[in-house]
Amino acid sequence: MIKLFLFAFFSLSDFSHVNAVQFIEGNVCVATDGGVFVYREGEGIVLSYPFPYVKLAFYDPDTKTVAFITKDHVLYVYSSFFNTLKKVGIKKHVSRLGLKAGIIHLVYDNGKQDYITIFNQKSEVVYIDPMIEAKNNPIPLYVKTRVFENPCHVFSAPTSYVQGFTYDVVGTNKSGIFIFDRATRLLKNNIFINIVPPIYKIKTLNDTLYILHSHGITKIKSDYVNSLSKDCFPYEFLPVDLIDIKQNTILVSKTGYYILKDPYFFTSLPEECSFAINAFHIEDKTFITTRHCLLYVDKAPWKIYYTPFNIDYAAQTGHIMYILIDEKLYTKEDTIKKEIDYQKEPIIAHYIIEGKDRLYIPAKRGLFIIDGKDITLIRSPYNLLSCTSGIIDENKLYMALWDKVVSYDFKNDAWSYVNLDKNNIYEITALGIYGHRLYIGYRDGVLVK
Numbered sequence: 313m314i315k316l317f318l319f320a321f322f323s324l325s326d327f328s329h330v331n332a333v334q335f336i337e338g339n340v341c342v343a344t345d346g347g348v349f350v351y352r353e354g355e356g357i358v359l360s361y362p363f364p365y366v367k368l369a370f371y372d373p374d375t376k377t378v379a380f381i382t383k384d385h386v387l388y389v390y391s392s393f394f395n396t397l398k399k400v401g402i403k404k405h406v407s408r409l410g411l412k413a414g415i416i417h418l419v420y421d422n423g424k425q426d427y428i429t430i431f432n433q434k435s436e437v438v439y440i441d442p443m444i445e446a447k448n449n450p451i452p453l454y455v456k457t458r459v460f461e462n463p464c465h466v467f468s469a470p471t472s473y474v475q476g477f478t479y480d481v482v483g484t485n486k487s488g489i490f491i492f493d494r495a496t497r498l499l500k501n502n503i504f505i506n507i508v509p510p511i512y513k514i515k516t517l518n519d520t521l522y523i524l525h526s527h528g529i530t531k532i533k534s535d536y537v538n539s540l541s542k543d544c545f546p547y548e549f550l551p552v553d554l555i556d557i558k559q560n561t562i563l564v565s566k567t568g569y570y571i572l573k574d575p576y577f578f579t580s581l582p583e584e585c586s587f588a589i590n591a592f593h594i595e596d597k598t599f600i601t602t603r604h605c606l607l608y609v610d611k612a613p614w615k616i617y618y619t620p621f622n623i624d625y626a627a628q629t630g631h632i633m634y635i636l637i638d639e640k641l642y643t644k645e646d647t648i649k650k651e652i653d654y655q656k657e658p659i660i661a662h663y664i665i666e667g668k669d670r671l672y673i674p675a676k677r678g679l680f681i682i683d684g685k686d687i688t689l690i691r692s693p694y695n696l697l698s699c700t701s702g703i704i705d706e707n708k709l710y711m712a713l714w715d716k717v718v719s720y721d722f723k724n725d726a727w728s729y730v731n732l733d734k735n736n737i738y739e740i741t742a743l744g745i746y747g748h749r750l751y752i753g754y755r756d757g758v759l760v761k
Contacts, residue, residue, distance in 0.1 A: 330483030511753025514744030630684030665702035674699035
């Protein structure tokens with residue numbers, strides 16, 4: 313059975329709106345307007361469950377189970393081991409919460425305490441430690457000062473503060489949760505999860521998945537998730553692509569590029585080249601495609617390849633550069649371009665999907681595959697001309713169309729579409745593969761299959 317996780321970041325479901333924070337045996341359990349997640353130092357997020365308006369939450373690491381209460385007073389228990397959710401009952405005026413070995417400890421606003429099983433039956437008292445209230449504690453001055461000094465990690469509207477054994481944790485109403493090392497008095501880990509559509513691109517570099525969205529960059533590495541705020545980019549944040557150059561990760565924005573390390577140095581594109589479209593390598597050279605130029609990045613000043621036409625996309629395979637100009641495919645060597653015909657007709661497209669050793673072009677007539685100078689055509693039952701993003705994973709190629717994701721299975725020579733299990737998903741903008749899971753960026757967030 314395929315597991316489906318929906319990260320739809322409406323006002324009703326936003327992991328950046330933190331309501332309560334608790335330490336439980338070295339784990340940080342966070343209740344947010346978008347659900348509950350548990351963070352363990354050194355491991356990252358070990359449990360994450362999207363759910364609207366979670367007011368309080370408590371995690372039992374022995375059973376990998378979390379109990380949580382929503383703002384409409386409903387008590388639930390979720391098991392990450394069995395992937396099951398159980399509604400326990402209605403519990404009003406609960407101010408603190410605990411969970412141990414299937415027993416839930418409830419503390420009410422008037423000081424009364426209750427012990428019940430996960431089946432809402434009375435239970436004997438069990439020892440639950442710690443019951444740390446995470447509200448209304450003053451935030452230390454050094455935490456405020458450190459945050460205000462670093463614009464990349466600004467938080468606003470703090471809602472909760474709690475001390476762990478060696479860490480200070482701040483929950484906020486707009487940018488998630490922040491962890492500070494008390495010994496060094498420095499920001500230790502920034503794990504706010506605030507993916508905000510539109511999603512511009514989803515890309516894997518090395519062993520990290522990058523999600524470029526309107527509020528910054530969210531990085532996923534194994535089970536660890538962290539974010540880089542758009543406040544780190546002083547000139548503009550209109551992300552287009554990511555690429556590695558000489559051990560640096562480069563963020564290509566529409567009018568230039570940033571080096572993704574402090575102080576996020578920015579290089580502007582030449583004005584005559586208009587806005588950037590994508591970036592790619594040919595052997596040891598790096599190029600940025602813009603609307604009117606191809607730019608050789610590695611040398612300063614820029615080496616500019618001008619064209620009087622409008623460029624839609626460019627990529628390479630077999631040391632050959634292919635470029636879409638006014639939706640027609642060309643090869644290009646230095647300043648000379650040559651139109652590519654297939655069976656005496658031009659190839660009409662506006663997007664190129666880059667594979668490991670070949671290119672895939674969703675086109676008017678179907679899917680073209682380019683391997684060096686060899687071109688083949690696979691007929692498609694779908695209109696691929698509207699494709700805006702694509703990704704290949706082993707024997708399957710996935711393509712994002714306006715309102716669906718389609719795939720082609722090379723091994724079985726078969727077309728199919730991805731069942732999104734969600735109504736009204738359209739304006740699909742980006743695809744990515746990480747750990748053999750498909751990440752789908754669309755109008756309201758990111759869908760993971």
